[in-house]
Amino acid sequence: MLQDIRATNRVYISGVIDSDFTFSHKVYGEGFYCFVIKVPRLSETYDLLPVTISERLMAGEYMKTGEEIWLRGQLRSYNTYSESRNHLILSIFVKEVGPKCSEDQNENPNSISLNGFICKKPIYRTTPLGREISDILLAVNRAYGKSDYIPLIAWGRNALFAGNLEIGDNIRVEGRMQSRRYQKKFDNGQTVDKTAYEVSVSKIELEGGDFC
DSSP states (O other), X not given: OOOOGXXXXXXXEEEEEOSOOEEEEEETTEEEEEEEEEEEOTTSOEEEEEEEEEGGGOOSTTOSTTOEEEEEEEEEEEEEEETTEEEEEEEXXXXXXXXXXGGGTTSOSEEEXXXXXXXXXXXXXXXXXXXXXXXXXXXXXXXXXXXEEEEEEEEHHHHHHHHTOOTTOEEEEEEEEEEEEEXXXXXXXXXXXXXXXXXXXXXXXXXXXXXX
16 A cells, blocks of 8 residues: 555644745745744743745745744755765755644644654663663655655653664654754864754654554
């Protein structure tokens, strides 16, 4: 049975437009722009997430810095080459967008559902404080034979479950997209502030198998 590509990669985000819109690229004459959306966490902190949107969806008065919006779409990836290595870039690709309203209050402001295949052996480890954690790289099929490669992070029993997965396993996960600030240190001693993006897993299921 053919997979519904739309059902394998679904994102819902609600937050505040936190940057200006910058031109990204054109496809068949259609322009695409990038911006950052600020999304609250339960811990009273927030994530700053990258977004890509078509110029066709930017006509509303609410599409400006400081406005609250909701959006639905997919988490996409692509590679760039710099510093003599490839870098995986993630961005939320918008399919629908609208102004924040009272009806949105009960919906999770940051949710993502993915169905894909393990493409690297998950790395299971424990933190210095004894917390279990697993790093996962998931390949999610897209139309026209393309795939998005999405880094996941799992904790606790989800981490232990993920640590036993193998390359090629088909899994379904639910969670949220998060941003994480860190410092990259170079050989000359200099440090640069960087931001990593990943999906924090809340539920994980092996298709046709176990659920955690």
